[in-house]
């Protein structure tokens with residue numbers, strides 16, 4: 317570990333996970349998360365996000381490589397790690413007949429130095445639902461209960477597996493605010509998500525997993541910057557694509573057209589946009605429907621997944637755990 321402030325709270329090197337049927341779900345990944353950072357693991361279905369998070373939570377032993385959480389092996393030194401971490405699994409699985417308050421009290425009984433259950437429930441906006449049975453909660457409310465329980469021990473490290481799945485837009489925003497506030501208070505957060513907007517808004521750094529490997533990693537801005545930007549516009553009346561300045565002179569690395577709508581891809585957005593606008597100005601034409609934009613994380617994600625698939629072949633379809641058990 318490094319000095320405080322840059323301390324790596326989570327360190328993963330060469331991590332591998334192999335299931336009983338011999339399938340290698342995690343194929344040698346490396347990343348680290350600093351104290352007080354939100355790190356997002358993104359990936360297509362079956363990319364290996366949950367398989368990775370379970371290793372970080374100490375729920376299984378790796379087939380290879382190394383995991384350290386707060387300087388300890390979370391599997392063999394569970395007693396040292398577990399009291400300092402909070403875990404929100406993809407499926408909470410709490411007794412459905414208990415009320416929200418009873419569930420929180422029961423869970424608090426299992427947590428060292430638990431904060432008052434009511435306080436944790438209030439943090440996620442469930443204070444008015446304390447007497448409601450778990451089975452009567454909506455899907456989104458259950459996710460919030462899961463989060464409240466993960467917060468009971470005031471954890472230094474929080475693992476959130478798809479924390480906002482099933483939440484409406486407002487619930488998602490509330491969760492983002494809460495997670496950001498926890499980070500600002502020094503909590504280190506590792507989350508998995510399918511929502512690219514969530515990773516873009518919330519994470520300090522992220523990794524995109526594809527078929528058990530890290531296909532891209534960095535800050536959201538770094539990951540998107542590696543993808544080409546886009547310029548679209550309508551070809552002016554009486555003009556053809558060949559009338560534009562040579563595309564390599566514009567700094568364009570790819571192009572396409574849909575009727576009269578032209579799409580240019582470039583890694584030099586400012587240069588390409590400037591030269592195109594100067595050309596239009598000089599020619600005295602208007603570029604209708606002009607749209608100039610950097611790649612979004614969604615475009616980067618789709619581009620990276622496509623590229624990675626092309627390199628590794630067709631991905632194996634995700635099977636349910638029941639299918640494996642059969």
Ligand SMILES: Nc1ncnc2c1ncn2[C@@H]1O[C@H](COP(=O)(O)OP(=O)(O)OP(=O)(O)O)[C@@H](O)[C@H]1O
Nearest residue numbers: 335341360361362363364365366367634635637640
């Ligand atoms: N118990 C198991 N036995 C065998 N293979 C498994 C088991 N659990 C998961 N897998 C396989 O490992 C791969 C990774 O699964 P994992 O659940 O980690 O993916 P994920 O990225 O979390 O996907 P999702 O976004 O759909 O939750 C998948 O191909 C899955 O079918």
